[in-house]
Amino acid sequence: xxxxxxxxxxxxxxxxxxxxxxxxxxxxxxxxxxxxxxxxxxxxxxxxxxxxxxxxxxxxxxxxxxxxxxxxxxxxxxxxxxxxxxxxxxxxxxxxxxxxxxxxxxxxxx
Amino acid sequence: xxxxxxxxxxxxxxxxxxxxxxxxxxxxxxxxxxxxxxxxxxxxxxxxxxxxxxxxxxxxxxxxxxxxxxxxxxxxxxxxxxxxxxxxxxxxxxxxxxxxxxxxxxxxxxxxxxx
Numbered sequence: 681x682x683x684x685x686x687x688x689x690x691x692x693x694x695x696x697x698x699x700x701x702x703x704x705x706x707x708x709x710x711x712x713x714x715x716x717x718x719x720x721x722x723x724x725x726x727x728x729x730x731x732x733x734x735x736x737x738x739x740x741x742x743x744x745x746x747x748x749x750x751x752x753x754x755x756x757x758x759x760x761x762x763x764x765x766x767x768x769x770x771x772x773x774x775x776x777x778x779x780x781x782x783x784x785x786x787x788x789x790x
Numbered sequence: 791x792x793x794x795x796x797x798x799x800x801x802x803x804x805x806x807x808x809x810x811x812x813x814x815x816x817x818x819x820x821x822x823x824x825x826x827x828x829x830x831x832x833x834x835x836x837x838x839x840x841x842x843x844x845x846x847x848x849x850x851x852x853x854x855x856x857x858x859x860x861x862x863x864x865x866x867x868x869x870x871x872x873x874x875x876x877x878x879x880x881x882x883x884x885x886x887x888x889x890x891x892x893x894x895x896x897x898x899x900x901x902x903x904x905x
Contacts (some may be wrong), residue, residue, distance in 0.1 A: 683832060689822065706835070711865075713893070721879065721898045722794075722896040722897055722898040722899055723833075723881070723883075723896040723900050725893045725894070725895070728893060757797075768832065768833065770833075773826040777835050777846065777849075778835070779835065779840060779892060780824065780832050780835075780888075781832060782831075782832045783831075783832050
């Protein structure tokens with residue numbers, strides 16, 4: 681399967697702690713994106729990192745990409761209860777198909 | 791419109807019936823995608839439309855599934871002779887052009903339950 685693998689599958693942390701999610705893939709990629717999904721409905725784009733970039737920041741989000749290891753990580757700093765959601769990595773290779781990872785369910789407790 | 795619009799939001803249908811799911815992409819977006827997500831699972835690619843090019847149908851799970859996009863805008867996903875395993879959320883997304891390097895925007899999905 682060309683689907684990305686994410687770990688952990690589920691993560692439970694306390695508010696204020698940092699959350700780290702990892703994504704691994706098998707193909708060469710053009711870029712990698714991270715999405716958030718609340719309550720199993722629409723996904724919201726968080727951040728995109730291109731294959732020639734190693735790190736990118738957006739607010740409390742930090743994404744890293746290691747193309748030699750075919751892996752990416754998403755770090756959410758100073759987490760809040762409102763960050764509770766499922767997080768998916770997604771990537772494109774040589775074509776137009778956006779392939780999604782298996783997702784990490786994050787729960788941030790007060 | 792302001793975002794990707796999907797209808798119906800929820801659909802319950804009897805096994806064996808046909809269903810149509812509609813997607814209205816963001817105005818001006820030439821690329822349109824359909825994905826399927828079963829409960830607690832990741833997203834499964836179904837089909838991709840780009841402008842007037844032939845669609846990429848490589849993800850359609852069987853010949854009971856088909857999709858069309860009329861006038862380069864609205865798309866309809868049709869599932870014929872529905873089966874219980876078709877129960878899932880069907881998500882539509884659009885982007886301003888082909889996906890590489892561009893953000894895609896998702897609709898809220900159509901939750902299909904086959905009983």
